Amino acid sequence: MDSKENILKGLQSGEYTVLDKPQSNATWWKNFNRIKNKDDKMIGYVQCVRCKNLFAYEPKNTGSSTLKNHVSSCKIAPNSSINTTEDMLLKNNNVPTDVKKNSLLMRVLRCARMI
Numbered sequence: 001m002d003s004k005e006n007i008l009k010g011l012q013s014g015e016y017t018v019l020d021k022p023q024s025n026a027t028w029w030k031n032f033n034r035i036k037n038k039d040d041k042m043i044g045y046v047q048c049v050r051c052k053n054l055f056a057y058e059p060k061n062t063g064s065s066t067l068k069n070h071v072s073s074c075k076i077a078p079n080s081s082i083n084t085t086e087d088m089l090l091k092n093n094n095v096p097t098d099v100k101k102n103s104l105l106m107r108v109l110r111c112a113r114m115i
């Protein structure tokens with residue numbers, strides 16, 4: 001089987017592509033994309049759409065518990081638009097420093113809550 005490093009490289013070079021169609025209607029599947037190789041065959045890995053980590057996935061062997069567990073333990077927030085707003089605030093020089101400090105504090109607090 002292909003190594004994770006090869007797959008990650010392949011995803012960048014276009015040798016592998018992610019299927020953005022969810023595997024099933026299960027909510028946790030929305031966090032993962034299946035990957036197919038250049039022969040259009042699905043491979044035994046899925047990619048987390050949030051942290052981009054690869055996970056072995058063989059429906060018959062590994063099952064889905066690892067994936068489901070990862071959904072709740074993934075450190076990347078599902079709603080990245082909040083972070084984007086904060087990033088814009090932080091990069092904008094017209095925003096007073098106090099607001100920036102507050103925004104950073106909020107981010108730290110949210111991270112702490114996730115752990």
Ligand SMILES: [Zn+2]
Nearest residue numbers: 048050051074
């Ligand atoms: Zn993840």
